Amino acid sequence: MTSTRTCADEGEDGVLHRIMPLLGRRGPVVIGPGDDAAVLDVAGKLVVTTDMLVEDEDFRTDWSTARDVGVKAAAQNLADVAAMGAEPIGLVVALGAPGDTPADWPEGLAEGLDAECARAGVSVVGGDLSAAPRLTVSVTAFGQFAGGRPVLRSGAGPGEVVALAGTLGRAAAGLDLLAAGFGDRAGTHGPVAELIGVQRRPTPCYEAGRAAARAGATAMLDVSDGLVRDAGRIAQASGVRIDLDGPFESDLDAVRPAAEALDASGPAAGADGDRSFDTCVRWVLTGGEDHGLLAVFPDEKSVPEQFRVIGSVVAGDPGVTTGGLQLPVGTASGWDHFGGRFRGGDGA
C-alpha cells in the first residue's frame, strides 16, 4: 500500500468507506455496521468483555503492523470470551487516531481484526472512529453459551487439577527480542522469528474454552498477565492454593533461542548460562500475552485434549507455589497497567 493520504484527508466517511469492504460477515449477525447499532442473534446468556490497546503502551507501530494490532486486539478479547467457556459471536471496535495517521492504517487494522475473527468464525459487527492523540483500539467482544454455563474464576476446589491450553512465555520473549531490535533484522528467521510472531499475533485456541466447559471445568481464565499472577487470581477467587508443577521444561526449551540470541547480540554476550536460564524462567512464569487458557478440572481424566496438566489445587491460604517458591496472591509477579511490569515484587 503506497497511500500517503491521512485520516484527516479522508474524513470520517472516507475512512469508513475504506474499511467496510474489508469486513466479512460470519456468525449470527442480523444487522452489521452502518446503523446506530449492530444486531446479533443470541441464544440464551450473553458474555461480554472489553479491552483497550494504546499505542506506545500496548503496541508500537515500528514493532507491529496495523494488521498485527488488529489480530492481537481481536485475539485478546475473543480469548476472554473463550475463557468463560463461551462461543464467540462477534465484536465491535472503537478506533481513536491522530488526524495525520495514514489512511491505510485503519485498513490494516480492519484486515487484522477480520482475519482473527474469521479464525473464531465471527466478524466485526460495528465500530466508532474518533480523533485521539495516539492510536487507541478498544474492542468489545461477545459470546454465547449455547446450552453451557459460564466458567468463572471462583469454582476451583482442593484435589482438583490445573491445566493449560496453549504456550507460556513466548510473547514475552518476543517482546524482549523486539526491544533488542530483532524485529528489523533481515535474516531473522526460525525460532526467533516465531517468538516475535507470537508477540505480534497471538493465536489463542478458542475451541479449548468450550471444550473445558463441556468437560466440567470448575474455574478458568486466559493467561494475559502472566501464569503466576493469573493463577493467583483463581487462587484468590476460589480461596485455595495452587501448586504449579515446575520447571515447565518444554516451555523453557521453546523460549531458550530468544535468550541465546539476546546473549549473543547484546552487551551481556558471554554471560553465564544461569543468567539466560533465569530470563527464560521469568518469561515462562510472568509473561502473559500468549493468551493460553488456564483451567481447573475435577480430575486428570476429565482434562480435554487441548490441555496439559501443569499443577494442582490444594487447601490453604490463597496463593501460588512454583519451583519451591511460595507466592501469596496480590504480590505475584506480572503486568500492572498503571504500575508497569512486575509491580509488587518480582518473586520469580
Place this chain on the structure above:
Amino acid sequence: MTSTRTCADEGEDGVLHRIMPLLGRRGPVVIGPGDDAAVLDVAGKLVVTTDMLVEDEDFRTDWSTARDVGVKAAAQNLADVAAMGAEPIGLVVALGAPGDTPADWPEGLAEGLDAECARAGVSVVGGDLSAAPRLTVSVTAFGQFAGGRPVLRSGAGPGEVVALAGTLGRAAAGLDLLAAGFGDRAGTHGPVAELIGVQRRPTPCYEAGRAAARAGATAMLDVSDGLVRDAGRIAQASGVRIDLDGPFESDLDAVRPAAEALDASGPAAGADGDRSFDTCVRWVLTGGEDHGLLAVFPDEKSVPEQFRVIGSVVAGDPGVTTGGLQLPVGTASGWDHFGGRFRGGDGA
C-alpha cells in the same frame, strides 16, 4: 474528595477497588464485573453500539467533571440503543488514563456512568483499565428488543412524517458558553446554566425509542451530529428527501439566552440581532449532542406522545430541505471526527 493519590499510586487493583463499590446492579446481569467477562440474560436479538470519548477532543476536564463525562459517555451510547427501538440492558467501559490522573477521577467517572445507567434501569457490567496519554473513555452498550424489531435508518418512505423526541441545539449552545468561560463564572444560573448542563450531561429519553418502535416507526436515529446531517443519513439510507419544517421557534427561543449572553459579554457585544439569530439557527440545525431521537412514522396519528412532528418525507433525490435551503446529503453541516466541525460546507 481531597485525594491527591494518582492512578499510578493506586495501581490497577487499587483503582478497581475504588470503583467497584460505586457500581449498582440493575437489569438482567448474571455475572457482573470481576471475571474475564460479564454475563447478561438476553431475550432474543441483541443490539450493540460503541463510542469513544477522548479528552480535549470530546471533553475537557476543566469544563466537565469526571461525573459529567461518565453521564455523557453512558447517555450517548444508551441513546444509540434506544435509537434502534431497543430496551437497554447494560454497558461496559474501557478507561485509558495517564498514570498521574488523580485516583478520584475514575471514581467520578464510575459515579456518572452508574447514575445515567440507573436512569435507563441498567448498570455497568464490566470494564478495562489501561494507561493512555490522555483520558479516553470507550463505552459499549447493549440492548434487547423484547418482542419488537430493530428500527433502522433505511425504512422511511414518501408521505410519512418526521418527528423528534428531545431538544435541539442546547448542547451546542452550552459548548459555546463553556468556550466563552461561562462555566467558571460564579452567578451563572438560569437558562445559561441549564444550557451548559445539557452539554455536560445530556438526558436522552430512552423510553421514547421503544415507544417509537411500538408505534411502527419506519426509521430512527439519535441526533448526535446535528439535525441536518443526521436527517441526511435517514434520507440517504432510505433514498428519500426529508423536508424539515422550520424555523423551530421553540428551540430557537430556548437557546436565545446563550446568544444574548455571548453577545453581551464578548467582543461582539452590541452586534446586530441578526447575527445572534444566525447563531441560534446554527445551534438548532447543526448542534448534535442533545441526543434527541429523530424518527419517521407512517402518519401523524401514529406519532407517540414523546415526539413532536418536525417535517415530512417526500420522493426525490436523497437530501434535506429546511427553511428554503436544499442540502444534498454528504455535504450537510455537522460534526466530522477527523475533519472537525462543519466539514464539507456549512450551509446553515
